[in-house]
Amino acid sequence: MSVGHHTTQPQQALESSAIRAQFPILGEKVHDRPLVFLDSAASAQKPNAVIDAMADTMRTQYANIHRGLHWMSERTTEAYEGVRDLVAGFLNAPSREEIVFTRNSTEAINLVAYSYGALLKPGQAVVISEMEHHANLVPWQMLRDRAGIELRIAPITDAGDLDMDAFKALLSDGNVALVAITHMSNVLGGVTPAKQIADLAHAAGALVLFDGSQFVVHRKTDVQALGADFYTFTGHKLYGPTGIGVLWARKELLEAMPPFMGGGDMISTVTFERSTWANVPHKFEAGTPAIIETIGLGAAISWVESIGMDAIAAHEAGLTAYALKRLQDVPGLSVVGNPQDRGGVVSFTMQDVHPHDLATLLDRNGIAIRAGHHCAEPLMRRLGLTATARASFGIYTLKQEIDVLADTLIRIRDFFV
Structure with a gap:
């Protein structure tokens, strides 16, 4: 029609x-x-700045990163690692070492559920809300089934806001280890009161993760001002490419968490008997990463920041x-x-x-x-x-x-x- x-x-x-x-x-x-x-x-659609940055990398300097000693590898490594600095500035993270590159927000949340989840004890609780994307629900169900943690659901009001009184009640027994809440609903568009959520969670002895997949596209994000412990977002909604996302986490948490995947680039030493891990954030970045996509994400961040x-x-x-x-x-x-x-x-x-x-x-x-x-x-x-x-x-x-x-x-x- x-x-x-x-x-x-x-x-x-x-x-x-x-x-x-x-x-x-x-x-x-x-x-x-x-x-x-x-x-x-x-x-989101992609501006020429992103398209050109990725195409130019493939045309003029592409090589694998970190381990190469030749000019192409060193130049591409510098471009790749420079994006870590851009992301840290974009989020106002205290350190570039707190920026972990993932494929998307879904992988970032799964990383936290697996690695931070390994530190939780049976009976401890994770709180999410009724408005969560499956990416911030299913990993916690899997953790519940795997590790015996309790999964609590914070209700929303009929208008679509987080019910703050009910949320407080879920924290009242002091048994909540983590609150994982969207920063902006992908269905209702509602922006959650992140600072208030973080303050309440910390007062109850819990850490807090915000899924910023929608929020970072629309408004300035400051993880320190929010009081977040973990923050995730994905590149393709921020005018960047698919296949690249970000986990920000406080460095001491990353250092305490076990690796998410094993392989090259996340190790310090390897023998047949045992392996030791690289320093953060590389401990969580196994294998050849999304090099070109990461450079595209850097171009996207520079582009949105040029607009403001x-x-x-x-x-x-x-x-x-x-x-x-x-x-x-x-x-x-x-x-x-x-x-x-x-x-x-x-x-x-x-x-x-x-x-x-x-x-x-x-x-x-x-x-x-x-x-x-x-x-x-x-x-x-x-x-x-x-x-x-x-x-x-x-x-x-x-x-x-x-x-x-x-x-x-x-x-x-x-x-x-």
């Missing part, structure tokens, strides 16, 4: 036009319609407020959740139209959104839903694109009614 043609509108501002020009994919057409990409929460996270946050706050207002014009549409602090994610349902049908029909008009349970099935059940449609925004999103979304949804609704 095709429900009308996009009209050409002027760009929102000179700055938006200049930013969008750096994303070659945004000039593409889908089903002969201009692409309106509203699925950045799943994976405060400017990005302001741009996306305006987009989100505008989207919530415009979607009110769509008959039969209900926005899911009403958190006190919402990032650039809006989930919604439409009466008599399944979210999958919405996504398919929007795609026929060049509009990319996400539909489904968003890897958060327990949250869907808490909300009494099986699926939602989700529009999510990035630095390149325009208000005119939100208008196109709303207008097309109105035509879809008219078609079904």
